[in-house]
Amino acid sequence: MGSEYHFLLRKKWYSDPADTDPTYIRTAVMKPQHQRQEHTASYYAATARDTTRYPVLQGACTADICIVGAGFTGIASALTLAERGYSVAVVEANRVGWGASGRNGGQLIGGFTGEQKIIKRFGQDVARTIWDMRWRGHEIVHERVQKYSIACDLKSGYIDVAKNRRETGYLEEDFANLEKYCFPWDYRLLSKEETQSTLGTGAYAAGLINMRNGHLHPLDLCAGEARAAHHLGVQIFEQSPVSNIVHGRKPRVETAHGHVEANTVLLAGHVFHRLEQQRLSGTTFQAGSFIMATEPLPEAIRNEINPQDLAVCEVSNIIDYYRLSADGRLLYGGRTNYSGRVPASIRASLEPRMLKVYPGLKGVRIDYEWGGSIGIVIRRIPMVGRIDDNIYYVQGYSGHGVNTTHIMGEIVADAIGGTMERFDLFAKMPQIRIPGGNAFGNQIVALGMLYYRLKDLL
Numbered sequence: 229m230g231s232e233y234h235f236l237l238r239k240k241w242y243s244d245p246a247d248t249d250p251t252y253i254r255t256a257v258m259k260p261q262h263q264r265q266e267h268t269a270s271y272y273a274a275t276a277r278d279t280t281r282y283p284v285l286q287g288a289c290t291a292d293i294c295i296v297g298a299g300f301t302g303i304a305s306a307l308t309l310a311e312r313g314y315s316v317a318v319v320e321a322n323r324v325g326w327g328a329s330g331r332n333g334g335q336l337i338g339g340f341t342g343e344q345k346i347i348k349r350f351g352q353d354v355a356r357t358i359w360d361m362r363w364r365g366h367e368i369v370h371e372r373v374q375k376y377s378i379a380c381d382l383k384s385g386y387i388d389v390a391k392n393r394r395e396t397g398y399l400e401e402d403f404a405n406l407e408k409y410c411f412p413w414d415y416r417l418l419s420k421e422e423t424q425s426t427l428g429t430g431a432y433a434a435g436l437i438n439m440r441n442g443h444l445h446p447l448d449l450c451a452g453e454a455r456a457a458h459h460l461g462v463q464i465f466e467q468s469p470v471s472n473i474v475h476g477r478k479p480r481v482e483t484a485h486g487h488v489e490a491n492t493v494l495l496a497g498h499v500f501h502r503l504e505q506q507r508l509s510g511t512t513f514q515a516g517s518f519i520m521a522t523e524p525l526p527e528a529i530r531n532e533i534n535p536q537d538l539a540v541c542e543v544s545n546i547i548d549y550y551r552l553s554a555d556g557r558l559l560y561g562g563r564t565n566y567s568g569r570v571p572a573s574i575r576a577s578l579e580p581r582m583l584k585v586y587p588g589l590k591g592v593r594i595d596y597e598w599g600g601s602i603g604i605v606i607r608r609i610p611m612v613g614r615i616d617d618n619i620y621y622v623q624g625y626s627g628h629g630v631n632t633t634h635i636m637g638e639i640v641a642d643a644i645g646g647t648m649e650r651f652d653l654f655a656k657m658p659q660i661r662i663p664g665g666n667a668f669g670n671q672i673v674a675l676g677m678l679y680y681r682l683k684d685l686l
C-alpha cells in the first residue's frame with residue numbers, strides 16, 4: 229500500500245482566509261457570540277442544493293450522545309449512531325459543513341495517513357484489516373447516497389499523477405498493492421503518452437487510474453447526510469459554539485444559551501475547537517490550501533482536458549489537485565500554506581500553476597476562490613481516543629478526510645457500542661505533543677513542510 233512517505237505526499241494541507249486567523253480559534257470557543265459564521269464564499273456554497281437551517285441550542289436538551297461539530301466527522305458519526313438506535317444531538321458553532329467538509333477538493337480517495345505506522349506497531353496481522361478499512365469510507369458514502377437519495381454529483385474515477393521517475397515509483401508501489409490485494413475495481417497504470425491522452429497535458433510522466441475513487445460535491449453530501457440524520461431523529465443545532473464540557477457520569481455540553489446532557493460526548497470539532505486543552509493542546513495544527521473555480525468550460529475543452537471526468541491528484545510532496553465540477557468548471561486546488569497566512573490573492577497564486585498544466589486555459593474567467601483549514605498531527609496518524617470513559621475525540625486526518633471521516637464515524641460508533649477492535653488500532657498509537665502549544669507547533673509544521681518543498685525541487 230505504498231510507503232509511509234508516499235502517504236505523506238498525497239496528503240492535502242490546507243488553510244482558509246476566514247479561519248487561519250488564530251484568534252478565531254480562541255474567540256469562536258470563548259466568545260461565541262462574536263464568531264458565528266455563515267459558509268465561506270465557495271463554489272460549493274454558491275451551488276448548494278440543501279441550505280441547512282437548524283435552530284440555535286437554547287435551554288436544556290438530553291441525548292444518548294452529544295456530538296460537537298457538524299462536519300463529516302460529526303455528521304457521519306451521528307447518522308451511524310442514529311441508524312443503530314441511539315438518540316443523538318449535534319451542536320455546531322456555525323453551519324453544517326462550514327469547516328473543511330463543506331469546502332474541500334471533493335476527492336474521494338482511499339486510505340488514511342499513518343497506515344504503515346499502525347502496521348509496524350501491530351504487525352502484519354492487521355495489514356488486511358487496514359487495507360479493508362482504507363476503502364470502507366467509500367462504501368459508506370455510496371450506500372448513503374443511494375439509501376437517502378443524496379444528490380451530490382458523486383462520480384467514480386480518479387487518477388494519481390507523477391511528474392518524474394521518483395514519483396512514478398510511488399504509483400508502481402500502489403499498483404503492486406492493488407494487485408496484491410486483488411482489488412476488485414478497475415485500475416490501470418498509464419505511460420506518459422497514455423496519461424497525456426487521458427488528461428490533455430504533457431505535464432506528467434505517468435498516471436494510476438483507480439475507478440473506486442472518485443469525486444463529489446462535499447457540501448451537498450454533508451448537508452444530505454445531516455438531513456438523513458435529522459429524519460432519523462437527530463437533533464441538530466447550528467450557530468451554537470460549545471464553550472465548555474462538564475465531565476461526569478452524564479457530561480454536560482454547554483453553549484452560551486443552552487446545554488446538552490448526554491451519556492457520551494464525541495468531540496468532532498477538527499482543528500477549530502479549543503476544548504479539553506489539558507489533553508489535546510499541542511497535538512493538532514492548522515495548515516491550509518486554496519481552491520479556485522473557473523467559469524464553466526465549453527464541452528470541447530472539457531473533452532480535451534479530462535474526457536473521462538477523473539479527479540486528478542499529484543503525488544509530489546506539495547500537491548496540486550483538480551477536477552471538473554458537475555457544471556463543467558475546473559476546480560483547481562493546491563498552494564499549501566503552513567503558517568496560517570492567506571495569499572493576498574488566491575487566484576494569483578493558483579492560476580500560474582493551473583496554466584503550467586493547461587496553458588490553453590489562459591484567459592478563462594475565475595468565478596470563485598476560497599480556502600480551508602485542515603488539522604495536521606505530527607505523526608500523521610488520525611487522533612482517536614478518549615479523555616474520560618464517556619468523552620471521545622476524533623480529529624487530525626492530516627489532509628485526507630472525505631473517506632476517512634466516514635470510516636472514523638463508524639469506528640467511534642462501534643466503540644460507543646462496546647466494540648473496540650478498530651478503535652484501539654488508532655487509540656493505542658502514541659501521538660506527539662508539542663510543548664508550548666498551538667502557535668509554536670505551527671512553526672514546526674511550517675519548517676517540516678519547507679523541508680519537503682525543497683525535496684520536491686531536487
Ligand SMILES: Cc1cc2nc3c(=O)[nH]c(=O)nc-3n(C[C@H](O)[C@H](O)[C@H](O)COP(=O)(O)OP(=O)(O)OC[C@H]3O[C@@H](n4cnc5c(N)ncnc54)[C@H](O)[C@@H]3O)c2cc1C
Pocket residue numbers: 240242243256257296297298299300301302319320321322323324325326327328329330331332333334335336337468469470471496497498499500501502503517518519561599600601602623625626627628629630631632633
Ligand atoms: C481546501 C481543502 C481541500 C481538501 N480536499 C480534500 C479532498 O479532496 N479529499 C479529502 O479526502 N479530503 C480533503 N480535505 C480534508 C477534509 O476536508 C477534512 O479532513 C475533513 O473534512 C475533516 O472533517 P471534520 O468533520 O473532522 O472537520 P470540519 O469539516 O472542519 O468540521 C468541524 C466542525 O466543527 C465545528 N466546531 C469547531 N469547534 C466547535 C465548537 N467549539 N462548538 C461547536 N462546533 C465546533 C466547526 O465549526 C466545523 O463545522 C480538504 C480540506 C480542505 C480544507
